[in-house]
Amino acid sequence: MAITGVVDGMLASGLERIGHEIDEAFDAYLPVPDDSRARLIEAMRYAAIGGGKRIRPLLLTATADLYGVDREISVRASVAIEAIHAYSLIHDDLPCMDDDELRRGKLTVHKAFDEAIAILAGDSLHALAFEILVDPRVSGDPFVRTELVSTLAKASGHEGMAGGQMMDIVAETSEFDLHTVTRLQQLKTGALLGAAVEMGAILGRVPLDGRAHLRAYARDIGLAFQIADDLLDLKGDEQKAGKALRKDTAQGKQTFVSLLGPERAQDQAQALVDQAIGHLAVHGEEAELLRAIARFIVERDR
């Protein structure tokens, strides 16, 4: 399987490269000040640097690459979306939310620091994301910068990620059907994954009517991602995942896996990935990394 080998290599090097780039950028954005705010910035760095798969930044930069966007620019926009992702994990892990002690194989922020600092570090990463996006270094064209802010704000607020998180809370005490679980996941996880692709297209100055296939790709991998997460929660290795698993069943939550059963869920995830790759047919070799990301999303073990 030489081709798979090449693609796997492309994916592995892509993940490694973006991981370094994101770490370096956060390091530059977040110098620890010599005053009593130090613990706050340390908590932001703890949450943002050196962990996570960086799937959203990889999606954003890979989409931007399709249209020849300067790497420095797409990485900068990626840091913003990763700041939003990092803030959401800090808040989701809090005792009154998912009450998690481990994340990415280390203590969650409220365990390593405390709850008050965790809330403030999340809030500060949230603000940082938008501060980064309006920096002229992201684009000399202010219209592009406002489009990025608009996309990221909508994807993370009550009509996106936070709305999905609210539905997830309701799901613990309700009987959701497949339609509602799909909607929940489209908001909770799909919105931000979709924003990553959309932001890459915005940087590439792809007109609205030229983004339909990218949006379709993003929607499909978003759902596939969540099904894979549900399967990992059921069958995964806590060591590799770096966090507590088997939580959905314990909480009695309806998921794709509980509603479809593990086999059909697995088939569904694979079908979504094939469909996502199909949407990229208009592109040639230059979209190979986006195809590899789609496959990785269901094959990952963490």
Added chain:
Amino acid sequence: MAITGVVDGMLASGLERIGHEIDEAFDAYLPVPDDSRARLIEAMRYAAIGGGKRIRPLLLTATADLYGVDREISVRASVAIEAIHAYSLIHDDLPCMDDDELRRGKLTVHKAFDEAIAILAGDSLHALAFEILVDPRVSGDPFVRTELVSTLAKASGHEGMAGGQMMDIVAETSEFDLHTVTRLQQLKTGALLGAAVEMGAILGRVPLDGRAHLRAYARDIGLAFQIADDLLDLKGDEQKAGKALRKDTAQGKQTFVSLLGPERAQDQAQALVDQAIGHLAVHGEEAELLRAIARFIVERDR
């Protein structure tokens, strides 16, 4: 004192008008959806509508008025800054932060709903603020929109309000001197009050070198505001304040009042207000509302 009467009337009608405008705008931005996100949006509305002095919106619109900015536009930008203020109050009131049960004379969001919803409602109002600012209805010029986002994001993040909140946490267990307390308050309260004035100037297309007097005004009223808050904490009426008082002393926190004593603190606040009004000398009658706001800031009882 006919003149004072006129000014008081101007302030009272200004406060009443902006209060209605902000309530109406939040009502329009936040329709309650017919799905399981409903409780989240209800919590956002509970926190954002029908309460608070609306000092930041009043400052923003009064500054914009100096430069003939269309009212609909300045109100819209005001809603964004008030969304940030509302989110910060929700998070500050949480048990792991200030642990408050009352705010604006009613239960805090985590008491009226629950902690998880309170965190999400804060996060959602945070995102909404930036979504509002990049709406072309705030300005047809995308550069103006990015300047607004940049100003508000910096003022609310780790280099602004959230950073000040972190210093406030440290203050509970440290002995801060007057210099450090001043810096703390400049971040915690001053940054957002300053952003309100700055955003008004941005909408008014005041060039950077024409904003110095407005920034000086904002800095002075920001400190005066906090000294007045400290004095209210010591001497105020809980009924009128609509929240628990006497907390600074209980927590052993250094404030302007504990460091200067109530008399000198009162004198200092008055001196800052006079100084703030002095910065407006370049303006004539059109700045009368900004002058009235400065006076109100130290004379208010809530």
